[in-house]
Amino acid sequence: MMRIAKSVTFDAAHYLSLASDERPYSRMHGHSFRLTVELEGEPDPVTGWVEDFGDINDALSDIHEQLDHRLLNEIEGLSVPTLENICMWVADKLKARFAGLARVVVERPSNGEACTYTIRH
Template sequence: MEIYKIFNFDAAHHLACNVPDGHPYSRLHGHSFQAEVFLRGEPDIDTGWIVDFAQIDTALQQLRNELDHNYLNEIPGLELPTVENIACWIWNRLSPDFPQLCRIIIRRGSFGEGCIYEGPAKEPAARHHG
C-alpha cells in the first residue's frame, strides 16, 4: 500500500554549466514545480497509518520553505538544479526520517515534463560461482 503527499513550489534557476550557449535554460528563469512524495508500507495495527500525515506535512513544509521563491542554484546540493537532481535532493532530505519512502515525482506541469525517482540503485546480489 502507498500513501502520498503533494506540495508545490515556485523557484528560479539556470543550467549554464551543462547546456550549449544560447540554450534557453542557460538564462535565469523560473518554474512552478509540483513534488509528489510516496511512502510504501502496511498500516500500523494500532494507528491504522503507514505514517502520520502530520509528520509528512511538517517535513514537507521545511523543504518548501527552503525551495519556494528561492534561487535553486544557491541551495547546497542543488547547484545543478535539474528535475532529476531536485528529486534526488528531496529523497536525500526525507529518507533518513521516512524509511517507507518509495518514490518522488517532480513535475513542471506547464511544460508537461517531470522526473520519477525511486531511490538510489540497489547493488545487485553477489553471484556465487561454484
C-alpha cells in the same frame, strides 16, 4: 503493502549553465514545481496509518521553505538544479525520517515535464 502520497507546490528560479547558450534554460528563469512523495508500508495496527500525514506535511513544509521563491542554484547540493538532481536532493532530505520512502516525483506542469526517482529498499 500500501502506498500513500503527499504533494506540495513551490515556485523557484534556476539556470542550467551546462547547457549551450543557444538553449533558453541556460539563462535564469522560473517555474512552478509540483513535488510528490510516496511512502509505502503496512498500516500500523493501532493507528491504521502507513505514516502520519501530519509528519509528512511537516517534512514537506521544511523542504518548501528551503525551495520556494529561491534561486535553486544557490542551495547547497543543487548547484545544477535539474529535475533529476532535485528529486535526489529531496530524497536525501527525507530518507532518514521516513524508512518507507518509495518515490519522489518533481514536475513542471506548465512544460509537461517530470522526473520520478524510485528508491530501492
